[in-house]
Amino acid sequence: MSDSWRGRYVDGRTAAVRDVALTAKDGALxxxxxxxxxxxxxxxxxxxxFEIVEPGVVAIRxxxxxxxxxxxxxxxxxxxxxxxxxxxxxxxxxxxxLMFGVGAVALAGTFxxxxxxxxRAVANHVPPAIEADLGQGLSALLAxxxxxxxxxxTALLHLAxxxxxxxxxxxxxxxxxxxxxxxxxxxxxxxTRGLIDHAxxxxxxxxxxxxxxxxxxxxxxxxxFVRGSLxxxxxxxxVGDYTGMLAIDPKTAFDLANLRFSRDDERAADQGALExxxxxxxxSKGLQDFLERLxxxxxxxxxxxxxxxxxxxxxxHIRRAGAGATNxxxxxxxxxxxxxxxxxxxxxx
Amino acid sequence: xxxxxxxxxxxxGSAGQPPVPVSALPELKLAYRGDAMDLFLxxxxxxxxxxxxxxxxxxxxxxxxxxxxxxQVEIDQQRLDYTGTGKELFIGYLKLxxxxxxxxxxxxxxxxFSKGLGGFLQIVGGxxxxxIIPYALYWSRRYLLGRTRWRGIRFGLVGDAxxxxxxxxxxxxxxxxxxxxxxxxxxxxVHGSLINNSRYGDARFSxxxxxxxxxxxxxxxxxxxxxxxxxxxxxxxxxxxxxxxxHTRFDRAVGTIDVSGGLxxxxxxxxxxxxxxTLGLAFPWTVTYTFRTLLERVRFVGAxxxxxxxxxxxxxxxxxxxxxxxxxxxxxI
Numbered sequence: 001m002s003d004s005w006r007g008r009y010v011d012g013r014t015a016a017v018r019d020v021a022l023t024a025k026d027g028a029l030x031x032x033x034x035x036x037x038x039x040x041x042x043x044x045x046x047x048x049x050f051e052i053v054e055p056g057v058v059a060i061r062x063x064x065x066x067x068x069x070x071x072x073x074x075x076x077x078x079x080x081x082x083x084x085x086x087x088x089x090x091x092x093x094x095x096x097x098l099m100f101g102v103g104a105v106a107l108a109g110t111f112x113x114x115x116x117x118x119x120r121a122v123a124n125h126v127p128p129a130i131e132a133d134l135g136q137g138l139s140a141l142l143a144x145x146x147x148x149x150x151x152x153x154t155a156l157l158h159l160a161x162x163x164x165x166x167x168x169x170x171x172x173x174x175x176x177x178x179x180x181x182x183x184x185x186x187x188x189x190x191x192t193r194g195l196i197d198h199a200x201x202x203x204x205x206x207x208x209x210x211x212x213x214x215x216x217x218x219x220x221x222x223x224x225f226v227r228g229s230l231x232x233x234x235x236x237x238x239v240g241d242y243t244g245m246l247a248i249d250p251k252t253a254f255d256l257a258n259l260r261f262s263r264d265d266e267r268a269a270d271q272g273a274l275e276x277x278x279x280x281x282x283x284s285k286g287l288q289d290f291l292e293r294l295x296x297x298x299x300x301x302x303x304x305x306x307x308x309x310x311x312x313x314x315x316x317h318i319r320r321a322g323a324g325a326t327n328x329x330x331x332x333x334x335x336x337x338x339x340x341x342x343x344x345x346x347x348x349x
Numbered sequence: 350x351x352x353x354x355x356x357x358x359x360x361x362g363s364a365g366q367p368p369v370p371v372s373a374l375p376e377l378k379l380a381y382r383g384d385a386m387d388l389f390l391x392x393x394x395x396x397x398x399x400x401x402x403x404x405x406x407x408x409x410x411x412x413x414x415x416x417x418x419x420x421q422v423e424i425d426q427q428r429l430d431y432t433g434t435g436k437e438l439f440i441g442y443l444k445l446x447x448x449x450x451x452x453x454x455x456x457x458x459x460x461x462f463s464k465g466l467g468g469f470l471q472i473v474g475g476x477x478x479x480x481i482i483p484y485a486l487y488w489s490r491r492y493l494l495g496r497t498r499w500r501g502i503r504f505g506l507v508g509d510a511x512x513x514x515x516x517x518x519x520x521x522x523x524x525x526x527x528x529x530x531x532x533x534x535x536x537x538x539v540h541g542s543l544i545n546n547s548r549y550g551d552a553r554f555s556x557x558x559x560x561x562x563x564x565x566x567x568x569x570x571x572x573x574x575x576x577x578x579x580x581x582x583x584x585x586x587x588x589x590x591x592x593x594x595x596h597t598r599f600d601r602a603v604g605t606i607d608v609s610g611g612l613x614x615x616x617x618x619x620x621x622x623x624x625x626x627t628l629g630l631a632f633p634w635t636v637t638y639t640f641r642t643l644l645e646r647v648r649f650v651g652a653x654x655x656x657x658x659x660x661x662x663x664x665x666x667x668x669x670x671x672x673x674x675x676x677x678x679x680x681x682i
Binding site (some may be wrong): 008010011012013014015016017053054067068069093096097100101103104107108111 | 382386387389390393394396397400401420427428498499500501502503549550655656657658659660
């Protein structure tokens with residue numbers, strides 16, 4: 001009989017743990033009751049599996065009885081059964097950390113960089129009906145806060161149509177003091193009562209409206225929606241298991257990251273707005289005045305600006321376009337229509 | 350670890366013999382032997398492979414992490430085994446996708462032909478989601494316990510998910526009606542239901558924490574938390590933990606946890622700041638520290654006759670686990 005060594009054996013039928021004497025014979029592993037010649041198991045070499053539980057401790061199993069196992073700390077066991085024992089990884093822990101870390105960062109970076117075109121391509125394939133469905137669903141959430149009179153909506157719609165919008169588009173005035181305007185997918189545009197109240201004339205409202213119509217035309221909201229979904233899916237797939245332990249909400253992190261995309265979108269929307277205003281013979285001075293005036297008035301970034309950062313570069317571009325314009329211009333709305341719009345919100349609260 | 354609870358010899362306390370002093374009772378000690386760097390490496394590998402495979406690796410990533418963490422839990426010098434596989438979790442995800450299509454995509458599709466019917470199906474889907482939460486919790490726990498092995502024997506969760514769901518839903522309703530007062534009783538019943546249905550091999554765990562005691566602890570905890578501007582909350586949680594463990598039994602052993610409010614406060618601060626300052630990168634270290642600290646304070650005191658505990662068939666379907674993950678209602682283990 002060859003040398004034997006000790007191990008702890010569980011048979012997978014009861015929870016008892018037995019101390020056993022182990023021997024290797026012709027590659028097979030034999031287990032006997034300690035100090036007695038009673039054989040407990042005889043596992044052929046081909047069926048053996050090994051798992052390093054901790055340094056120096058190996059759990060040995062047989063594929064034929066997967067719930068049974070024997071753990072041993074004997075280096076003799078490892079020596080005699082060598083070849084089947086999993087080898088220690090060649091690359092050290094630090095090396096693996098570096099390898100996977102650099103790989104993960106590189107992949108995440110590549111994905112992040114390629115996200116805008118992917119999101120645009122996906123968004124462009126979203127059927128208009130689904131976009132409209134989504135927009136109307138979101139718009140319905142605010143329905144109790146819409147305050148426009150029929151006349152005001154008509155005046156606003158006339159202005160939008162003059163700026164190149166479809167007469168079928170959905171427009172609302174939201175009962176809110178904030179200077180804000182935003183769009184939902186499918187072409188729903190919402191301006192706040194505060195924006196109209198604080199505007200120095202219809203040209204300012206026209207400037208903001210032209211800007212929002214460009215967001216609609218360029219499908220920015222849908223693209224952001226798709227981009228956000230893709231990032232969230234990837235984030236959850238990557239570290240979803242660990243998010244419960246994270247202090248920062250991934251969505252918040254992504255919203256912050258999304259601002260960079262927003263600035264790109266804003267520049268594009270500004271450019272389109274200038275073209276719409278020029279085509280409608282409305283001065284771009286309104287948009288410029290609105291953007292310049294707001295920070296001074298509130299002393300902090302107002303709502304519209306916080307999501308629409310008006311950098312010096314953006315303002316400079318709008319100013320230059322205004323200075324270079326030779327088109328004859330008319331007021332965006334007649335005095336009567338402007339008056340209707342100014343009084344066009346029946347307060348909901 | 351002192352007395353031999355491993356040989357299978359029954360230590361019957363015969364009548365007429367003096368009671369065994371508590372200090373002489375055998376103890377099962379728990380410990381977490383994990384190394385944070387190892388967990389960090391597993392997380393990095395998981396993130397890398399998940400990115401490379403555009404998310405398909407997710408079930409295998411979860412399995413890798415669990416296998417490692419289970420392996421580091423030591424009870425009475427024997428490690429836990431996690432026997433779940435990435436493949437079964439992947440199939441679970443596919444089933445979840447099927448369920449998603451039925452509950453969300455089908456109403457949308459039907460809505461294209463009949464708005465009324467589509468809307469009705471959407472409402473039914475919404476209600477189903479609320480109802481399915483306790484089922485998902487139960488199924489997930491059943492799956493996880495069914496894949497947890499110790500000393501060669503699997504854990505499991507028996508009983509009816511429907512009964513658990515009724516406790517949950519009815520308790521939730523009463524909690525709302527009583528403006529939260531019933532919450533502690535509901536939590537105690539839900540916890541009790543899970544423990545009473547948990548088994549190790551063919552032996553069951555039992556929980557006998559009374560509702561009124563749980564209620565008393567909660568009321569005192571809430572009131573003192575308000576008075577102390579929330580500081581007492583940690584002492585309340587510690588007391589609740591001690592209460593629950595001390596009413597958890599297995600065979601002739603009863604649980605105990607030596608945890609104080611101060612310790613929970615410290616752990617919360619370490620987790621909060623450790624993760625916040627590193628944007629979550631330190632989680633392997635905070636998790637490892639938390640597990641080590643808490644598990645080494647848990648013991649089961651009393652004799653357990655392991656030779657009489659025999660194996661039972663594996664239970665649970667991975668779909669329940671993926672569903673609980675998707676709903677964000679995993680209980681862990």
